[in-house]
Every structure is written in C-alpha cells, then in structure tokens.
Amino acid sequence: MLKSQLCINKYPVFRRLRRITSSAIVRDEEELGRIQHMMDNGYVPANNYTDRKRYTLPQSLLTSWRQLRSKQHDTFKDVCLIKLKSGNGGDGKISFFRASGKSVGPPDGGTGGPGGNILIQASEQYSDLKHLRHIYSAQNGKAGGSTQLTGARGENVVLNVPVGTKIYFSPPIEELRGVSPDQDFETEVDVVNNWSRFKGKTIQLKRNNFDDGKGGWIFKERDQDIWFQDPHFTSIVDKVKKFDLINRRQERNVDLFPFEGYDLDIPGEPVCLLTGGVGGLGNMHFQTATLRSPTFAKKGREGIEVTIFMELKMIADIGLVGLPNSGKSTLIRTISNARPKVGDYDFTTLVPNIATINVSADGTQLKIADIPGIIKGARNNKGMGLGFLRHIERCKGIALVISLDREDPIEDVELLLNELGKERLENKNILIIATKADVDNAEEKFKSLQKYVISRNWDIVPCSALNNDVGGVVDKMADTVGILD
Structure with a gap:
C-alpha cells in the first residue's frame, strides 16, 4: 500500500507530494520539488539569447546520402539521415478521493510521467550504420492516476552506433530534397550567444508548447471560457504561469546541439541528445481555500523533434x-x-x-x-x-x-x-x-x-x-x- 501525505506551503496551488515508495517514482516527484523550490525562492532559470547564423552541410555528405538512398540493398552504410522525437509528458489526472460515506472527497489526481529521452552511445559491436532505422520516437509518459499516483516515465531510446560516428544537426528531409547535387546546403539556425555547455557555438533547438499559464489545460464538466471568467481560476493561472515559465526555461537550457556536432570517437557512456517533456500536474495540485474541487488538470509538455545526419569516420592509423x-x-x-x-x-x-x-x-x-x-x-x-x-x-x-x-x-x-x-x-x-x-x-x-x-x-x-x-x-x-x- 502506498502511503502519501499532502502538505501545503506558501503556494497553496502547488502541493508537495511525499511518497514512501520506489526511488523511480520519487525521482519524478523530486523534479517537481526542484521547481517548487525555485518558486518558493522567486528564482527563474536564465533565458538563452540567440542570433541567426549560417549553417552548412557539406556537399560530400549529401552526395553520399543520395547514393545510399538509391541503392536497394546496402552492404555498407556510412551515412544516414534520422528523425528523432523525444516523448511527450503524460497528462495530469482529474480525480477525487472516494470513501465509504463520502460522495466526493478531496482532489487526488496525480501528475503525468515525463516523456522518454533519446540517447546515443558509441559501441565497438557495430562496424557501420546499416542497422539504424530512419525514424525513432521515445515513449510518451503515462498519464497520472487516481489516489495521487504519478504516471510512469516513458521508456528511453538508446541508439548504438560504431566508434568514430559523427552526428550533425540537419534541417528536415523536405528541405534537403531540392538541393543541387553539386553544392553545399546552407540554411540559418538560432545560435546561443550568452552561454553554452559545449565548446564553440551551440544551436538552440525548438519544441512546440503551450503558452505559459493560459495554455495546456484539461477541463471537465465546465467549458474553458467559463473557467477563464472565474476569478478563483484566474488566480491559479497566474501562479501556473510562473511554473510553466520555469519549465520552458529549463527546456531551453537542455535543448541544445553543438554547432560542430557530436564526435563519438571513443566508446563511452550514452549521450543524451533529446530530453522528453515534463508531465502535467494533476488536479490534486490545484485545491485552494476558495476552490475546493478543481475539475481541471494540466497537459504534459511536448517532447522535441530533430533531424540529424550520422557520418561514420573509421578509426585507423x-x-x-x-x-x-x-x-x-x-x-x-x-x-x-x-x-x-x-x-x-x-x-x-x-x-x-x-x-x-x-x-x-x-x-x-x-x-x-x-x-x-x-x-x-x-x-x-x-x-x-x-x-x-x-x-x-x-x-x-x-x-x-x-x-x-x-x-x-x-x-x-x-x-x-x-x-x-x-x-x-x-x-x-x-x-x-x-x-x-x-x-x-x-x-x-x-x-x-x-x-x-x-x-x-x-x-x-x-x-x-x-x-x-x-x-x-x-x-x-x-x-x-x-x-x-
């Protein structure tokens, strides 16, 4: 039996959940705890400022890709184009505690689980790239459950590639198809100019998501327009706006790609390319003194979709x-x-x-x-x-x-x-x-x-x-x- 206890802090709209359960479930709640700590202390992660820069894919890479695409049976593959998608966060749950003698109890809808990540690892088990598919999608996080249960985390996808593989950011395949075969492909990308965890320039990736505060709601029993006219709900929206802002800034801080690409020239631990979306809050987080039965929850945040080029450069003396x-x-x-x-x-x-x-x-x-x-x-x-x-x-x-x-x-x-x-x-x-x-x-x-x-x-x-x-x-x-x- 899972035991849980709610404790209200100075932000009544967000309730911390303490669980005596497995570490896998606790880890997801700890992420909410870190966000709660930022709200308690009025801290918001810094924003990444970007400039538009020219980005080039060399003609030799594109030519090899076209040649391999035209072959029916590949015996060797040293270039491939892959679309990757990290998992969406699970939706929050709208649920109320049920007990003998009580028709409706307090809200107990849990938070959705985070979406799966996309990771890549250099392995000596492989000698080329022919084992890879063209599309990989990590699993979405599961929706939150009743009785304050957090949804399960989506499963990660780990791509194993040969040692010596280099990974480049690429525009979608639709943009590459019309490029002349005798020239480089040039486009513009957003490059972070105020900080980077990578050496050199860093590409800022983009993910689609709802507007801070006002977007991403799930409603039950009442229409959205009616709720947004309710002053008790709009006061909750104001607090959720900061919560969403923190999540969005955290996403921008991890949605980065080195301008020169990843170079996996030695076997090692998996490298996280794309991070899954955060799970949405269940209605247990939105009970206040003036709104005792919230029939709404938040959607999970979306994952991120990116196209990459992989190029194998063999390691030889x-x-x-x-x-x-x-x-x-x-x-x-x-x-x-x-x-x-x-x-x-x-x-x-x-x-x-x-x-x-x-x-x-x-x-x-x-x-x-x-x-x-x-x-x-x-x-x-x-x-x-x-x-x-x-x-x-x-x-x-x-x-x-x-x-x-x-x-x-x-x-x-x-x-x-x-x-x-x-x-x-x-x-x-x-x-x-x-x-x-x-x-x-x-x-x-x-x-x-x-x-x-x-x-x-x-x-x-x-x-x-x-x-x-x-x-x-x-x-x-x-x-x-x-x-x-």
Missing part, C-alpha cells in the same frame, strides 16, 4: 589510397587476415575495409583503412566519388598505392594528390607503396618514382603482393604514423 586495380586489396590480403574482394577489373573494392596487424611482441597494433579506388574526376563525383575519403580523415598517415605496371607512376601520384586536395593531406605523413614490383621495367620506373618521392621528403617502399614479397611494408607503415617510436 593509416589509410590506403590508390587508383582502381592498383593492388590495394591484394596487398591487404597478403599482410593481414582481412579478405577484401580481388579481381582484374576496376572497383573490386566497393566498401571500406579495416585490417588490423600486430606490429610488436607487446601487442601493439596497426589499423589500416582500405578505401575504394579513386579515378580522375572523382572530386566531381565520377567513379566512386570522394565520399569514402571520410574514412581516412582521422588517420595519422596516408599510403598512396602506386602500381609499377602503369605507364607513368609519377603522373598517377600527382593525379591522386590533385583529387584528394591539399586540405585532406594537411598534417598527414605520406608513404608511397610501389606495388607490382615484379613486372617488366619495374626497376627503372621505381628509381624514377623514388627520386620524385625523396624530393618531397616522403618515404617509399616497393613490394610484390602477388609473390608475397611484402617485406618492409608493414614496418614502413608503422614508421610513417610513429607507432613504433
């Missing part, structure tokens, strides 16, 4: 970049246990692969990212485009895989450098891996390529993966990224 059929996949199969597809045609590698190699007796590992081939014009979305280059952005070094059976290996190096662009090569160590060193005229081409590489202060190593002649390749990779220093 060094990334392999080369032209199609340059021998990257054969090299990976030779030096590791990874088994990417190998063939005599372009684009045998259609998705990024990660290979892990032990490079020392103490268990030190080298992680290598093998991405699909780059061709001339890739920066203009020819071939596989440049979308998969996101998987080498976190790498300390880049290994350009150059085949010695090509007519001019130096020209191939310059083609790759041109397609990658200076910004992707900045602050990264470069290694040239000269593959297919067993073909005719390979020695002459290697010497010419070596001279070119040394002039740029890079390192170079020859190999023939087909003949298992890859000695020194792994050590050179480890030296390039400083693993064995």
Whole structure:
C-alpha cells in the first residue's frame, strides 16, 4: 500500500507530494520539488539569447546520402539521415478521493510521467550504420492516476552506433530534397550567444508548447471560457504561469546541439541528445481555500523533434589510397587476415575495409583503412566519388598505392594528390607503396618514382603482393604514423 501525505506551503496551488515508495517514482516527484523550490525562492532559470547564423552541410555528405538512398540493398552504410522525437509528458489526472460515506472527497489526481529521452552511445559491436532505422520516437509518459499516483516515465531510446560516428544537426528531409547535387546546403539556425555547455557555438533547438499559464489545460464538466471568467481560476493561472515559465526555461537550457556536432570517437557512456517533456500536474495540485474541487488538470509538455545526419569516420592509423586495380586489396590480403574482394577489373573494392596487424611482441597494433579506388574526376563525383575519403580523415598517415605496371607512376601520384586536395593531406605523413614490383621495367620506373618521392621528403617502399614479397611494408607503415617510436 502506498502511503502519501499532502502538505501545503506558501503556494497553496502547488502541493508537495511525499511518497514512501520506489526511488523511480520519487525521482519524478523530486523534479517537481526542484521547481517548487525555485518558486518558493522567486528564482527563474536564465533565458538563452540567440542570433541567426549560417549553417552548412557539406556537399560530400549529401552526395553520399543520395547514393545510399538509391541503392536497394546496402552492404555498407556510412551515412544516414534520422528523425528523432523525444516523448511527450503524460497528462495530469482529474480525480477525487472516494470513501465509504463520502460522495466526493478531496482532489487526488496525480501528475503525468515525463516523456522518454533519446540517447546515443558509441559501441565497438557495430562496424557501420546499416542497422539504424530512419525514424525513432521515445515513449510518451503515462498519464497520472487516481489516489495521487504519478504516471510512469516513458521508456528511453538508446541508439548504438560504431566508434568514430559523427552526428550533425540537419534541417528536415523536405528541405534537403531540392538541393543541387553539386553544392553545399546552407540554411540559418538560432545560435546561443550568452552561454553554452559545449565548446564553440551551440544551436538552440525548438519544441512546440503551450503558452505559459493560459495554455495546456484539461477541463471537465465546465467549458474553458467559463473557467477563464472565474476569478478563483484566474488566480491559479497566474501562479501556473510562473511554473510553466520555469519549465520552458529549463527546456531551453537542455535543448541544445553543438554547432560542430557530436564526435563519438571513443566508446563511452550514452549521450543524451533529446530530453522528453515534463508531465502535467494533476488536479490534486490545484485545491485552494476558495476552490475546493478543481475539475481541471494540466497537459504534459511536448517532447522535441530533430533531424540529424550520422557520418561514420573509421578509426585507423593509416589509410590506403590508390587508383582502381592498383593492388590495394591484394596487398591487404597478403599482410593481414582481412579478405577484401580481388579481381582484374576496376572497383573490386566497393566498401571500406579495416585490417588490423600486430606490429610488436607487446601487442601493439596497426589499423589500416582500405578505401575504394579513386579515378580522375572523382572530386566531381565520377567513379566512386570522394565520399569514402571520410574514412581516412582521422588517420595519422596516408599510403598512396602506386602500381609499377602503369605507364607513368609519377603522373598517377600527382593525379591522386590533385583529387584528394591539399586540405585532406594537411598534417598527414605520406608513404608511397610501389606495388607490382615484379613486372617488366619495374626497376627503372621505381628509381624514377623514388627520386620524385625523396624530393618531397616522403618515404617509399616497393613490394610484390602477388609473390608475397611484402617485406618492409608493414614496418614502413608503422614508421610513417610513429607507432613504433
């Protein structure tokens, strides 16, 4: 049996509820207690002031999203667009105590439960984003019950994503559909200018809710217009106005999103993206000396709806970049246990692969990212485009895989450098891996390529993966990224 006791403070319209029950129920009532404490002390959370700022989603992100949408069966997914909605708060209850010998007792309608939150967690269990749906909604809070019972809290939604996932704020999908495929998407967002719990700029999210005091009422037996003409009810509205104001300010303080997005580059505890709405007050909170039988309660406050982009950037030490059929996949199969597809045609590698190699007796590992081939014009979305280059952005070094059976290996190096662009090569160590060193005229081409590489202060190593002649390749990779220093 639940035991409860009402005690009236200096705000008779709000009654504190003391429960001897489980901590899960008490926690929701403690939130009401914190709001009550603010009202008792005349405190209202500070307001967030915002300015309008330009916000950009890069063309490479949008292009990858469009390409993945056009595929019927995805074997690998590194970009997705998701709509998220936190739960609404449960409505307050209109109820009166019933007992033997009493037709109508005091009001005992409980408060609605808070809506569920949306959380996200980086997990090593997943390698891409294909397990995610397009829409997630947290559960709404349950309505309050009779006998002063608080409604149950709505269940949270926890999204598990691979380590290395980055999350961006996005406008609704309807705004993105009409964007030209060869340009960035720009829009305006509200950015907090007076404070932020995030480093750098912070986007102020918006949720729909009723007006302070006058909105969000549930009436029984009498129409709304009649109640708002009642002076006893309007005095309650004045007090509820401050209660709603505190809730609205608290919502603005949590409805924030970092301008640069969330970067989940290490496994960790869940991060709360969206907070559910607060439950509405039951009629037990509105009894006063002049209004003994309130037949009204408050609706729960709404949750918040946001669209986000997720982009997976694999965590690797060094990334392999080369032209199609340059021998990257054969090299990976030779030096590791990874088994990417190998063939005599372009684009045998259609998705990024990660290979892990032990490079020392103490268990030190080298992680290598093998991405699909780059061709001339890739920066203009020819071939596989440049979308998969996101998987080498976190790498300390880049290994350009150059085949010695090509007519001019130096020209191939310059083609790759041109397609990658200076910004992707900045602050990264470069290694040239000269593959297919067993073909005719390979020695002459290697010497010419070596001279070119040394002039740029890079390192170079020859190999023939087909003949298992890859000695020194792994050590050179480890030296390039400083693993064995």
